[in-house]
Amino acid sequence: xxxxxxxxxxxxxxxxxxxxxxxxxxxxxxxxxxxxxxxxxxxxxxxxxxxxxxxxxxxxxxxxxxxxxxxxxxxxxxxxxxxxxxxxxxxxxxxxxxxxxxxxxxxxxxxx
Amino acid sequence: xxxxxxxxxxxxxxxxxxxxxxxxxxxxxxxxxxxxxxxxxxxxxxxxxxxxxxxxxxxxxxxxxxxxxxxxxxxxxxxxxxxxxxxxxxxxxxxxxxxxxxxxxxxxxxxx
Numbered sequence: 699x700x701x702x703x704x705x706x707x708x709x710x711x712x713x714x715x716x717x718x719x720x721x722x723x724x725x726x727x728x729x730x731x732x733x734x735x736x737x738x739x740x741x742x743x744x745x746x747x748x749x750x751x752x753x754x755x756x757x758x759x760x761x762x763x764x765x766x767x768x769x770x771x772x773x774x775x776x777x778x779x780x781x782x783x784x785x786x787x788x789x790x791x792x793x794x795x796x797x798x799x800x801x802x803x804x805x806x807x808x809x810x
Numbered sequence: 811x812x813x814x815x816x817x818x819x820x821x822x823x824x825x826x827x828x829x830x831x832x833x834x835x836x837x838x839x840x841x842x843x844x845x846x847x848x849x850x851x852x853x854x855x856x857x858x859x860x861x862x863x864x865x866x867x868x869x870x871x872x873x874x875x876x877x878x879x880x881x882x883x884x885x886x887x888x889x890x891x892x893x894x895x896x897x898x899x900x901x902x903x904x905x906x907x908x909x910x911x912x913x914x915x916x917x918x919x920x921x922x
Contacts, residue, residue: 702852731911739916741900746910784852788909796841796860796909797868800852
């Protein structure tokens with residue numbers, strides 16, 4: 699639910715433009731993962747983050763644990779970037795579990 | 811080659827019937843997870859396991875059982891299926907320490 703809040707809930711992007719998605723956490727997140735659920739329903743792992751920044755092609759993600767947020771930047775959007783983007787946080791549980799809490803997702807539509 | 815597979819890919823069950831969903835991974839991962847996704851929402855953790863012959867409750871375990879007979883296999887069991895359990899079910903696996911999760915293709919379950 700609101701433990702991981704994603705914004706915006708939906709986004710329409712012109713091909714070739716840039717945009718940013720955001721996740722705010724009300725739990726003490728230790729790691730963050732970003733996934734893309736494509737139109738066929740498959741979940742693709744984009745990033746696994748400890749506090750810091752990672753970049754992969756046209757995607758860049760930052761996790762700031764002190765301020766409890768993460769961002770995903772899409773540069774030069776392409777049609778194949780369309781889908782629903784989920785962030786998920788692993789909260790501190792006092793032990794090792796890998797338990798993730800998911801946000802509700804941002805639905806991204808790239809238009810030509 | 812898909813490293814996390816699920817069977818069946820879709821199933822129609824009757825209310826009160828027993829349903830077993832199966833997951834197999836070839837990632838040599840210690841951790842396995844079962845999530846459900848309701849239409850238009852994020853994923854919620856049902857059960858997970860970090861070693862064969864042991865399972866742990868996730869955030870929404872009521873109405874579900876899990877079984878981990880081997881490192882590679884993890885099943886989700888609905889003893890008495892109910893209408894509210896209509897959803898898409900995803901299995902995932904991750905290693906120990908770095909809990910980057912890799913998902914199967916999902917099983918669409920419809921309970922009538």
